Amino acid sequence: MDVTIYLRWSAYATIASFIFMVLAFVFRWGFRFRLVGVTSFMTVLTIGIFGLGLGMFDRPTVEGSVKFNRVYDNGANQIVISVPVTVSATEVEATLKQAANNYFSLGRISTDGKEQMVIRARTLIHPQPGLTKPLYLGSAYRTLGTKENDQIEIKLDRKALRELERNQAA
Structure with missing residues (x-):
């Protein structure tokens, strides 16, 4: 949704009501104080x-990422997201980039x-x-200091991914 259209027309209406209010004070109309409101x-x-x-700003979408939920955020530098149990290794990597x-x-x-x-990305399994x-x-x-950062380092836990694959096969 593009709010610039609403902003423009709201600004026009505000300017018009301001001009109308000034005219009401100049001509001493009885409802001039209502126009102040x-x-x-x-x-x-x-x-x-x-x-x-x-x-309302657009975030870039990373191709191949899956829907995730934030389950922990200390408000500083640590976040844990939850991904579906059906996720693959490439989807985990893309989802981590999306979350970053x-x-x-x-x-x-x-x-x-x-x-x-x-x-950190996690899922829940039921062995x-x-x-x-x-x-x-x-x-x-x-890094925390720069917004434009293409240097997002991804580390996948291969052992955990193998365990997830075994759990999916079972």
Whole structure:
């Protein structure tokens, strides 16, 4: 949705109500103070639409990534995402890149002295009835300081991926 159209027309309406309010004060119309309220409301509405437009930005999509959920985020530099149990190794890699792009923020800080954000992907397997085992499939490492970063380091846990394949086959 393109909010610039709404922002433009809201700004036009705000300017028109401001001009109408000034005219009401010049000609001492009886409803001039009501126009102050209308103009104030339109100003707040226009600023709100502008803020909404800032928050709605497009994130690049990584080809081959699967739907994931964030299950842990310390607000600084550690994130854990959950992926479906049917995921493959290439999908884990693409999903980790997608998560690294999605969750990057200049407001994140390092808590361990390393200027890296660590994103770990996990899934839950059930090796036996009544037993659930978290399986960490890989990690993505990204620097915290720069937004434009193509140097996302992906490390897959091959042992965990083999265990996942065995679980999928069973």
